[in-house]
Structures are given as structure tokens and as C-alpha cells.
């Protein structure tokens with residue numbers, strides 16, 4: 188056993204959550220060690236991004252310039268064959284006046300390339316990054332987590348001490364069990380995803396060529412994400428109980444689902460499936476929708492998929508990972524600088540993170556609720572009004588009093604009513620754009636769930652662009668903290 192090294196922060200996992208956290212803390216001059224099990228580049232799913240990750244968080248870490256140089260397809264929004272209207276409709280990020288302009292875009296990324304850029308950036312701004320190092324356990328002293336144990340790239344067992352350990356090891360995290368609490372799975376989003384890659388698929392007409400395309404059909408829905416002029420990521424989200432059939436012969440199962448969905452069949456008609464390299468495999472993911480019941484304990488925090496993930500439908504995964512990393516970095520930077528007590532800083536992190544997760548959870552429930560197909564097992568189960576109250580109850584448990592500014596979220600029936608009214612309003616907004624002028628997005632902003640889902644993202648973006656000139660924020664709760672003018676820590680309001 189080597190002698191114990193010491194760092195201010197040890198980060199477990201070098202995905203978008205871990206690299207972002209490491210960069211934002213190292214940039215403040217603190218010592219950071221990031222331990223990543225794999226050697227990058229490595230494969231990961233989650234290719235369609237939101238603008239605030241690129242123009243907000245990645246601007247703060249300094250990774251934005253390398254990302255811009257990488258040549259990823261520029262994503263202006265999403266195109267959906269979803270809801271009452273049989274015609275596809277689209278949503279552009281420029282719909283929000285606060286986001287209009289050159290920052291109203293995101294990218295569709297090959298995650299092996301994107302994640303490597305973020306990891307290299309963390310290294311560049313001062314974090315020590317060790318690849319091929321798998322963390323197996325934490326070190327504890329009483330209540331406090333004081334470091335980790337890991338096996339290095341030569342197979343040697345090592346220990347490292349730290350004032351904070353951040354678990355960013357993704358959905359397969361084992362360390363999160365050391366936090367206390369447990370992982371709670373969502374009934375509503377309990378689906379299964381089956382995905383592969385195709386060369387030569389069709390593209391949407393300009394200006395939507397690089398949009399994500401989401402197509403609902405009887406058995407679920409498809410994503411169709413252009414990763415280059417010729418490469419497309421294609422995935423089906425279906426009922427969880429199809430697992431056995433899917434695992435028996437994933438290739439046949441994916442093809443049968445494609446055949447069931449006319450628009451995706453048409454788009455893939457000139458294409459061939461990639462059968463080699465990182466994209467050669469058809470992959471299956473299930474049980475990906477969950478949240479951990481707490482996000483921190485003294486000396487330890489969870490960010491990204493280690494803490495929670497909702498559903499692939501609106502590209503929120505990398506946003507939640509990088510946003511939670513920003514919140515966690517602000518808390519750690521404030522405590523290490525001695526300006527905020529640990530309890531207050533961690534409460535701020537957890538409350539804001541839980542709120543953002545709740546906002547997306549609610550938005551995505553509305554998204555599913557909007558598409559109805561009589562007699563479809565998949566879509567009937569997503570109809571909120573017909574659902575048992577257990578979904579509402581789990582939603583209430585999940586967000587506590589922090590979602591959508593709702594102070595008293597204890598009454599399941601009242602919440603169900605509010606959600607149903609919102610869903611109706613959202614469905615009407617979508618109908619208004621798909622019925623008429625497809626370039627007038629204004630009705631979407633009239634829908635409260637859409638506004639909510641965009642609010643925090645646009646604040647992060649404004650902060651990164653304007654720095655000290657950004658509007659001062661108000662605390663989220665009484666006695667809460669606000670971001671410092673440079674966005675890197677918390678200050679008392």
C-alpha cells in the first residue's frame with residue numbers, strides 16, 4: 188500500500204458531471220484529483236445536448252472553445268411527430284427571448300469525443316486526472332467521508348484523503364450507497380431503451396437538418412439524432428416488460444420496431460446499420476429513471492447520473508449532470524474559501540438540484556401525457572388522469588416542496604389537478620404551433636411547464652455570458668444563498 192496522498196477534492200468518474208466539477212474547483216486554485224475507471228475516449232449514450240451546457244456551464248469551465256472547434260452538428264432545436272397532430276412540429280431554442288442569438292443552439296455530439304474534450308479541459312485547468320483507476324470504496328471518520336480507496340492502472344490498491352469526495356460515477360454508481368438513503372425508481376418513466384447506429388439515413392429539411400427528431404408510435408417512441416452528415420443514432424423507448432423479447436435478439440427487436448414506425452422506416456430506408464467499432468453493437472438500457480433520496484452527507488456529494496436521471500426525451504441528462512456539477516462546485520468552492528458553512532452550502536446544492544430535477548420530471552410527464560393512442564398499452568399508461576395516484580405520490584415525494592414554486596405539495600389530489608391543467612395547457616400550445624404557422628413558437632412560451640424548464644438554463648447561460656453584469660438573483664428559499672458575480676461560488680443575499 189502506498190502512503191496516503193491528500194487533495195482538497197477527489198472526483199470519482201470523468202463523464203460530463205465529473206469533468207465539469209473538477210474543472211470548476213481546480214480553476215479556483217484548489218487541488219483536485221479525478222479518478223476515471225476507463226481510458227478515454229470511451230463510449231457513452233446521451234448525444235443530444237441543451238444550450239445551457241454549451242454556452243453556460245462549458246463557458247465557465249473554459250471547454251467551450253475546444254467544443255466549438257470539434258465540428259459537431261449544430262442543433263437548433265427538436266422536431267417532433269408527437270401529440271394530436273399527425274404532422275411533425277418543431278421547437279427551436281431561439282423561442283426564448285433570453286436565449287435568442289448565437290447562443291440559442293446546442294450540439295449533437297459523439298460522446299466519446301465530447302467527454303474527452305471535457306476531461307482534457309479539466310486537466311488543462313489544473314485538475315490531476317488519472318485514467319484506468321477504479322474507485323472501490325470510501326474512507327470515513329465518524330460521520331464524515333474523508334477519501335476513497337481505488338485500484339490504479341497498474342492494479343495496485345491505493346488510498347487518497349480529501350476534504351470532499353464527489354461521486355460522479357454515473358448510473359452504475361456503487362458509491363452512492365455509502366451516502367445513506369437509497370435509489371428510488373420512477374414508475375411513470377419505467378421504460379426500456381434499445382439503440383444502434385446507422386450510416387446514410389435521411390435528414391430533415393433545412394433549417395432543421397440537425398434537429399433531434401422524436402417520433403411517437405404505438406409501442407413507444409424513437410429518437411433519431413444526426414451525429415455527422417452520414418451517421419445517425421437511432422433508439423426506441425418501449426415498455427419495460429419487453430425486456431425478455433428485446434434481450435433475446437436485439438437486432439431483430441430493433442428492426443421490428445423500426446418497421447412499426449413509418450417515419451423512421453422512411454428515414455432509414457437508404458441506410459445501413461453500423462456493425463463495427465464503438466457503434467457496432469445494439470445496446471439496451473433499462474431502469475434508468477431514478478433519484479437518490481439524498482444528495483450529500485458531510486464530506487460527500489452525488490452529481491449527475493449517480494444522483495438522478497429522468498428520461499431521454501428532452502435531452503436533459505447532460506444538462507442535469509453539468510448543472511449539478513456547477514451547483515456542487517459552488518458549494519465546495521465556498522466552503523474551501525471559508526465564506527459559507529458546509530451545512531448551508533450543501534443545503535443550497537441539494538435544494539437547487541432537486542428543484543431542477545423536479546422541474547424536468549414534471550415537464551417530461553407533460554410531454555408524455557400529450558401523446559395519446561387509444562388501445563396502446565405504452566401510451567395509455569402515460570395518461571396522467573387515468574393513472575393511479577401512486578405516480579402522483581411518487582412525484583410529490585420526489586420534489587417535496589421545491590418544484591415549480593409550489594409551496595405545499597403535500598396534497599396528491601391538488602397536485603394531480605395542477606399537473607393535469609398544465610398538461611392541457613401544454614398540449615394546446617403544441618396544437619397551436621402545429622396547426623398554424625410552424626415558425627411561430629410563441630404559444631409554447633405561454634405554457635408554464637416549458638417556461639419553467641427553460642428558466643434555470645437561461646439564468647446559467649446569462650451568468651456565463653455576462654458575468655458581473657448579469658442580473659442579481661434572488662434566493663430560492665428563505666435564508667438561501669445566491670451565486671457570486673463570477674458564478675463560481677455562493678454568497679449570502
Ligand code: FAD
Nearest residue numbers: 200202203204224233235322356357380491492499504505
Ligand atoms: P457518465 O457519463 O455515465 O460518466 C460516469 C463516468 O464514471 C464514466 O466515464 C465511468 O467510466 C466512470 N466510472 C464509473 N464507475 C467508476 C468507478 N468505480 N471509479 C472511477 N470511475 C468510474 N442525455 C442527454 O443529455 N441527451 C440525450 O440525448 C440522452 N439520451 C439518453 C438515452 C438513454 C437511453 C439514456 C439511458 C440516457 C440518455 N441521456 C441523455 C443521459 C446521459 O447518458 C447521462 O445523463 C449522462 O451521461 C450523465 O453524465 P455523468 O457524468 O453523470 O455520468
